[in-house]
Amino acid sequence: DAMVIQNPRYQVTQFGKPVTLSCSQTLNHNVMYWYQQKSSQAPKLLFHYYDKDFNNEADTPDNFQSRRPNTSFCFLDIRSPGLGDAAMYLCATSRDAGLAGAKNIQYFGAGTRLSVL
């Protein structure tokens, strides 16, 4: 059974039209991540939530926002998608018990492929 679920799998939006991608998890993990992955490239971290604390990467454009209403759900909002935002968006989760040197294995969802017309 899928433990990190992303919806939809494919999303088509128009240039400049806001879009929201969703992620849910059944693992009860306290950390959730959003990555952007373009073709033939490594996943690029956009931001992550540690519990309710939001941690933005310095180079994440303001166009990208996130919400985490509860432990299980996390949303990625793209306020005004541009052609350059077409990519696969991956959600991941991990459990951080606050132990130094802990593995914090990340579990990925299947991703949402975003197309911008």
Added chain:
Amino acid sequence: GENVEQHPSTLSVQEGDSAVIKCTYSDSASNYFPWYKQELGKRPQLIIDIRSNVGEKKDQRIAVTLNKTAKHFSLHITETQPEDSAVYFCAATNRPLGNKLVFGAGTILRVKS
């Protein structure tokens, strides 16, 4: 911050041969090094990982070695099979609590039958 370099970018091997992918990292404080496999159109999945207090770890046909002094780690796949064909990403954490993974650029492995 941490920087992870991965080589080669593509690797073709004959079925049954071994494949080796190498990564170097810059932050000596990094203490956890996972390897993810991503098949075409699918999610990245953890295949093996190693902590900084261990020099080598093996799981069936897959092994990872770590040289902390040189700050590099490698993935070794023996007796490769066509289903090993995928993109492989190495990663490192640069914080003691390990929340953020810094990924290498990936290696496309093709196993020819």
